[in-house]
Amino acid sequence: xxxxxxxxxxKKYFKVNGGYLHAVDGVNIEIKKGQTLGVxxxxxxxxSTLGRVVLRLLEATSGEVFFEGKDILKCDKTEMNKIRRxxxxxxxxxxxxxxxxxxxxxxxxxxxxxNHVYKSNREMTEKILNLMETVGxxxxxxxxxxxxxxGGRRQRVGVARALALNPQFIVCDEPVSALDVSxxxxxxxxxxxxxxxxxxxxxxxxxxxxxVKHISNEIAVMYLGQCVExxxxxxxxxxxxxxxxxALLSAIPVPRLIENxxxxxxxxxxxxxxxxxxxxxxxxxxxxCKDNCLGQDIPLQDQGGGHFVACSLYQ
Amino acid sequence: xxxxxxVVKDLSVIYKTDEAIxxxxxxISFDIGRKETIGLVGETGAGKTTTALxxxxxxxxxxxxxxxxxxxxxxxxxxxxxKEEMRRIRGAFISMIFQDPMTSLNPIxxxxxxxxxxxxxxxxxxxxxxxxxxxxxxxxxLVGIQxxxxxxxxxxxxxxxxxxVVIAIALACDPELLIADEPTTALxxxxxxxxxxxxxxxxxKLNTSMIMITHDxxxxxxxxxxxxxxxxxxxxxxxxxxxxFEGEKHHPxxxxxxxSIPDLEVEARRLNPIDGLxxxxxxxxxxxxxxxxxxxxxxxCKTEHPALHSFGEHIIACHLYAKEV
Amino acid sequence: MNSMTEMNTISSIKKKYKKKSRFKEIxxxxxxxxxxxxxxxIFAVIVFCTLFADxxxxxxxxxxxxxxxxxxxxxxxxxxxxxxYGRDIFARxxxxxxxxxxxxxxxxxxxxxxxxxxxxxxxxxxxxxxxLVMRVMDTIMCIPFMLLALAIVAALGPGLVxxxxxxxxxxxxxxxxxxxxxxxxxxxxDFIEAAKACGTPDRFIIVKHIxxxxxxxxxxxxxxxxxxxIIWAAAMSFLxxxxxxxxxxxxxxxxxxxxxxxxxxxxxxxxxxxIVLTALSINLMGDGLRDALDPRLKD
Numbered sequence: 040x041x042x043x044x045x046x047x048x049x050k051k052y053f054k055v056n057g058g059y060l061h062a063v064d065g066v067n068i069e070i071k072k073g074q075t076l077g078v079x080x081x082x083x084x085x086x087s088t089l090g091r092v093v094l095r096l097l098e099a100t101s102g103e104v105f106f107e108g109k110d111i112l113k114c115d116k117t118e119m120n121k122i123r124r125x126x127x128x129x130x131x132x133x134x135x136x137x138x139x140x141x142x143x144x145x146x147x148x149x150x151x152x153x154n155h156v157y158k159s160n161r162e163m164t165e166k167i168l169n170l171m172e173t174v175g176x177x178x179x180x181x182x183x184x185x186x187x188x189x190g191g192r193r194q195r196v197g198v199a200r201a202l203a204l205n206p207q208f209i210v211c212d213e214p215v216s217a218l219d220v221s222x223x224x225x226x227x228x229x230x231x232x233x234x235x236x237x238x239x240x241x242x243x244x245x246x247x248x249x250x251v252k253h254i255s256n257e258i259a260v261m262y263l264g265q266c267v268e269x270x271x272x273x274x275x276x277x278x279x280x281x282x283x284x285x286a287l288l289s290a291i292p293v294p295r296l297i298e299n300x301x302x303x304x305x306x307x308x309x310x311x312x313x314x315x316x317x318x319x320x321x322x323x324x325x326x327x328c329k330d331n332c333l334g335q336d337i338p339l340q341d342q343g344g345g346h347f348v349a350c351s352l353y354q
Numbered sequence: 355x356x357x358x359x360x361v362v363k364d365l366s367v368i369y370k371t372d373e374a375i376x377x378x379x380x381x382i383s384f385d386i387g388r389k390e391t392i393g394l395v396g397e398t399g400a401g402k403t404t405t406a407l408x409x410x411x412x413x414x415x416x417x418x419x420x421x422x423x424x425x426x427x428x429x430x431x432x433x434x435x436x437k438e439e440m441r442r443i444r445g446a447f448i449s450m451i452f453q454d455p456m457t458s459l460n461p462i463x464x465x466x467x468x469x470x471x472x473x474x475x476x477x478x479x480x481x482x483x484x485x486x487x488x489x490x491x492x493x494x495x496l497v498g499i500q501x502x503x504x505x506x507x508x509x510x511x512x513x514x515x516x517x518x519v520v521i522a523i524a525l526a527c528d529p530e531l532l533i534a535d536e537p538t539t540a541l542x543x544x545x546x547x548x549x550x551x552x553x554x555x556x557x558x559k560l561n562t563s564m565i566m567i568t569h570d571x572x573x574x575x576x577x578x579x580x581x582x583x584x585x586x587x588x589x590x591x592x593x594x595x596x597x598x599f600e601g602e603k604h605h606p607x608x609x610x611x612x613x614s615i616p617d618l619e620v621e622a623r624r625l626n627p628i629d630g631l632x633x634x635x636x637x638x639x640x641x642x643x644x645x646x647x648x649x650x651x652x653x654x655c656k657t658e659h660p661a662l663h664s665f666g667e668h669i670i671a672c673h674l675y676a677k678e679v
Numbered sequence: 680m681n682s683m684t685e686m687n688t689i690s691s692i693k694k695k696y697k698k699k700s701r702f703k704e705i706x707x708x709x710x711x712x713x714x715x716x717x718x719x720x721i722f723a724v725i726v727f728c729t730l731f732a733d734x735x736x737x738x739x740x741x742x743x744x745x746x747x748x749x750x751x752x753x754x755x756x757x758x759x760x761x762x763x764y765g766r767d768i769f770a771r772x773x774x775x776x777x778x779x780x781x782x783x784x785x786x787x788x789x790x791x792x793x794x795x796x797x798x799x800x801x802x803x804x805x806x807x808x809x810x811l812v813m814r815v816m817d818t819i820m821c822i823p824f825m826l827l828a829l830a831i832v833a834a835l836g837p838g839l840v841x842x843x844x845x846x847x848x849x850x851x852x853x854x855x856x857x858x859x860x861x862x863x864x865x866x867x868x869d870f871i872e873a874a875k876a877c878g879t880p881d882r883f884i885i886v887k888h889i890x891x892x893x894x895x896x897x898x899x900x901x902x903x904x905x906x907x908x909i910i911w912a913a914a915m916s917f918l919x920x921x922x923x924x925x926x927x928x929x930x931x932x933x934x935x936x937x938x939x940x941x942x943x944x945x946x947x948x949x950x951x952x953x954i955v956l957t958a959l960s961i962n963l964m965g966d967g968l969r970d971a972l973d974p975r976l977k978d
Binding site: 081082189190191219220221222223224225227228231246247248249250252253276286287289290291292293294295296297304305306308309 | 397398512513514515542543544545546547548550551569570571572573574575576595596599600610611612613614615616617618624625626627628631
């Protein structure tokens with residue numbers, strides 16, 4: 040079956056003082072309809088930029104993005120506006136993603152109004168109240184302002200707004216990172232329930248591996264703009280191959296008393312994303328670094344069963 | 355020596371705003387011995403940071419006030435101390451690391467200068483300039499930063515390295531107690547692992563006690579000897595790390611907290627979040643503050659504040675455990 | 680449920696949960712600030728004088744010359760005394776409020792409007808447009824105000840409108856800069872991206888999302904500017920560039936009275952105080968407004 044979203048060699052470079060910042064550097068992903076791709080990585084890996092480039096909120100430097108088989112990067116403005124209704128985004132920060140001067144009603148109404156979805160006010164109001172109910176927002180918040188609500192409720196408004204246009208594909212950019220643990224769980228359950236009911240396709244971007252395992256079918260691990268490993272969710276946790284993935288997994292503080300952690304603490308810092316040299320970008324921090332890791336780029340290779348890894352150890 | 359380094363007893367703090375009174379901390383009690391780390395665990399608004407600021411007397415003067423309780427350090431009550439006396443204690447005896455390393459450092463002063471400042475203020479031994487410089491170098495090496503970088507500015511360091519500098523400043527004068535307020539929350543998970551490992555190493559080397567404030571139970575499991583779970587300004591469960599992570603009896607909130615965390619080991623379709631939200635601190639419910647959200651709520655919970663029930667060092671404030679003696 | 684009852688339910692839901700308007704909240708906070716209320720009271724009096732000047736004292740009285748009673752000190756018939764030409768100073772002060780307020784408020788209003796447009800365009804589109812607009816504004820700002828005003832008056836002649844043009848020219852670059860920065864702070868916020876993601880066109884984004892959030896600091900700045908514009912307008916009239924006699928205007932009254940300051944001080948005291956009180960009351964209100972808009976600043 041044709042995947043809903045597919046990217047081919049997607050690149051996004053930013054021009055900065057001193058050269059080009061390789062934010063997204065040749066990423067290939069596929070997401071089938073109704074599934075969730077988890078995109079994991081730490082700050083600076085390019086995952087948020089990837090999400091925005093796929094939605095064309097940022098213009099890609101090169102590469103292709105296919106939505107339902109169509110290359111959206113080649114669409115003109117009118118076509119793009121139509122396609123945009125199918126692709127929405129939920130933001131990370133429930134505080135800055137809502138206009139503080141607009142009430143909940145106005146915030147959810149905006150996509151409906153801007154796309155002339157409803158002819159009558161009555162129909163639109165009905166839709167908005169339905170959306171609020173779907174995301175678990177009590178009716179009494181309909182005229183409330185963002186600063187009057189807590190983070191969890193504001194995030195629910197963000198979800199309602201993303202659902203307003205009945206999209207097929209939603210990019211969730213760290214939607215629960217800014218929330219307390221118990222609220223995180225509520226919002227994650229909501230997102231999963233919605234996916235089951237309405238068959239949404241998600242790109243779930245996060246740095247939190249424990250969250251992503253729960254909600255994703257497939258996970259792509261990103262490091263400095265490149266995808267270094269990609270596998271089905273359970274397989275990645277059971278059998279991580281790339282040294283970075285292993286370090287990432289072992290770095291997660293487990294809420295259990297373990298006498299001997301046996302954790303491989305990663306040394307050093309992330310290298311410079313500006314004008315990176317060819318070769319593995321993780322080499323400077325890798326315990327298994329060999330000569331053939333440097334000098335030329337290492338592509339993603341299939342290790343069988345849909346498990347891809349970009350590492351010279353597995354070539 | 356079983357003497358406690360610091361004893362907090364029945365501490366209560368309120369914030370007065372134009373509209374209402376916020377009951378941030380309600381009769382919190384705990385103690386820390388030498389070389390011990392206690393974790394203050396809770397969600398946003400539970401009152402953990404307020405407690406930490408109260409210990410250091412750093413609460414905003416206009417709005418906050420300590421209405422009751424005492425904080426006994428070295429035999430003296432910190433609540434009654436004057437500003438000058440507290441100033442001498444801060445940095446030298448009790449130090450604090452704040453949450454966001456991006457804003458904890460002065461952007462226009464070099465990191466070496468910021469460490470030196472702490473040393474100069476508390477220069478009791480009247481060390482001369484060279485000795486202070488050497489100490490700055492030592493401290494930077496101690497936290498894993500090359501000492502030749504001391505002339506650089508904060509923006510030239512990454513998040514993890516900035517936090518190391520903050521730790522260096524906090525430890526500069528060899529304090530007996532270090533209060534760390536969510537020190538790794540703003541950091542990436544691999545950098546968090548580095549910083550936590552560093553803190554564990556330093557704790558051993560320098561015999562420092564620590565109050566670790568966090569909402570992450572994973573961090574607590576890794577670093578703390580004792581744990582206190584804070585909810586709506588009260589400690590609802592307290593004990594050793596073993597009691598909290600491996601004990602059988604728990605406060606319903608603690609069970610809820612553990613249930614909300616997506617567990618890497620367990621395959622669960624849905625998470626078990628706690629319904630509802632933390633209560634409004636200007637309008638706290640009567641009886642047990644957790645009762646509106648508690649699945650095991652009984653009649654008595656709605657009216658009577660639960661007493662502290664002890665099982666050895668493990669203390670739980672819940673009516674469910676009242677029958678057992 | 681038929682459509683009528685449905686509609687009633689929906690609009691009644693909206694009404695049931697209608698929250699207090701923001702203005703009421705801001706007003707409540709401002710009321711608590713005694714000093715700001717004092718400023719507001721004085722300003723109210725001044726506005727009253729502007730609007731109902733003719734009711735207080737007819738306009739022609741301010742122009743009536745009577746050399747016989749010139750330079751009289753304040754008395755029962757002439758509350759503020761008389762000036763060089765025997766005109767009633769009180770009448771001239773009252774009728775002068777209109778000119779001062781018009782120049783002060785007018786200059787700021789036009790300055791913000793034009794500055795707002797330029798600042799919005801520069802801030803939103805960035806790049807070359809931003810550079811071009813800001814360099815033009817920088818150039819205008821380089822010219823010292825008095826020199827600029829003199830040049831304009833020399834070219835266009837004295838009078839109310841030309842004073843306004845000069846004042847406005849000094850306000851536009853300043854507000855372009857202020858509004859541009861306010862816009863830059865708002866643009867970084869996620870909700871702007873959210874608006875783009877749901878298909879909101881640029882012009883709506885600027886008007887509905889950016890400007891309402893950027894305008895807060897500008898409003899407070901504006902009240903302060905009015906005060907200073909009133910003083911500049913008076914200064915220009917004092918130097919003979921503004922409103923020409925015999926039209927009553929505080930600045931020109933100061934100019935006329937300065938030669939007689941030593942033995943008829945009332946000629947300069949009253950117009951001077953009028954200028955000071957007006958500017959002061961507006962500044963106090965501005966302070967109060969700023970505190971009311973962002974109560975966190977007080978702590």
